Amino acid sequence: MRRPRFLGRFAVLTALSAALTTLLTVTPAQAASGSITGLAGKCVDVAGASSANGTAVQLYDCNGTGAQIWSNPGDGTLRALGKCLDIVDRSTADGATVQLWDCGGSSNQQWVVSGANDIVNPAANKCLDVTGNNSANGTRLQIWTCSGGANQKWSAPTSGGGGTPSRFVVTEGQFNQMFPGRNSFYTYSGLTAALSAYPGFANTGSDTVKKQEAAAFLANVNHETGGLVHIVEQNTANYPHYCDWGQPYGCPAGQAAYYGRGPIQLSWNFNYKAAGDALGIDLLNNPWLVQNDAAVAWKTGLWYWNTQNGPGTMTPHNAMVNQAGFGQTIRSINGSLECDGKNPAQVQSRVDAYNHFTSILGVSPGSNLYC
The missing domain is CATH 1.10.530.10 (Lysozyme)
Structure with a gap:
């Protein structure tokens, strides 16, 4: 069993190296919109094109309707039909499903589109995922521990404005x-x-x-x-x-x-x-x-x-x-x-x-x- 590491005292300074490789493509300031495509080239879709709170978000053949047009307004949310992509019951567990819900700014409505084509909820540190790796129409979407699998890869709209500025809160x-x-x-x-x-x-x-x-x-x-x-x-x-x-x-x-x-x-x-x-x-x-x-x-x-x-x-x-x-x-x-x-x-x-x-x-x- 690995014992915990207790970090060093200031008098015995250990030093550091710094800086990291994978570049994060984060939502910049201006909005962009379009479809989110994933497994088998299918689209992230709002079931029945309903804007009611709690409507399931699923995988479906791309058809260009409003139920498949998602905006990335630069505030960390992904929106369709005027509402936000939301994790049911604010869960952070593997298998928690996603739905459409009124935008409220909560952590279960925050998403980061990464340079690796993952869509990550930071609060759960989990990826948007197609349940069971199933490409059938109507397959419910969920969050799951990021694995790099094809069922977690998405082509999503990144907001405009040029470049990929950091979302870090420290300038x-x-x-x-x-x-x-x-x-x-x-x-x-x-x-x-x-x-x-x-x-x-x-x-x-x-x-x-x-x-x-x-x-x-x-x-x-x-x-x-x-x-x-x-x-x-x-x-x-x-x-x-x-x-x-x-x-x-x-x-x-x-x-x-x-x-x-x-x-x-x-x-x-x-x-x-x-x-x-x-x-x-x-x-x-x-x-x-x-x-x-x-x-x-x-x-x-x-x-x-x-x-x-x-x-x-x-x-x-x-x-x-x-x-x-x-x-x-x-x-x-x-x-x-x-x-x-x-x-x-x-x-x-x-x-x-x-x-x-x-x-x-x-x-x-x-x-x-x-x-």
């Missing part, structure tokens, strides 16, 4: 203001490109919640890397300590190869294995990618933030989205060494950065800032 100017002395390795474009790995990050809930999550992530990254300065862990004496030979795969890159790297200081062989498996990158055999490839570095930081509890009880992503407070992100990242009065100066450093970054973004920091 490049704000990013530079947050990190005036950053290492040139950590580019803004690298970070925004990385967002497609975890489309729910800083893209779930209200605009306030999105900005709070972005500020929380960047504040913790700021603390871990000395303001996005360091790329690798500075205390080289620690390097041989991060190999757990008890793992069945051992440490094929060497005893001292799994030291802290990246925005959230990825370390230990089992974490390189887990992160690599999740991202589709062989980090167990080539951990140096995290310090040499900025894209890979940011991906590992987002992997931890979105999927790992660490010494806490929730992921940092869930802590912010569910409004548990910034303090719970500290607990999930380094709580065993900092929280419950163990190192209040380190906690204060993180909170100060968070307050500064939320101020730059013009948003309240919320409550429960300490752990």
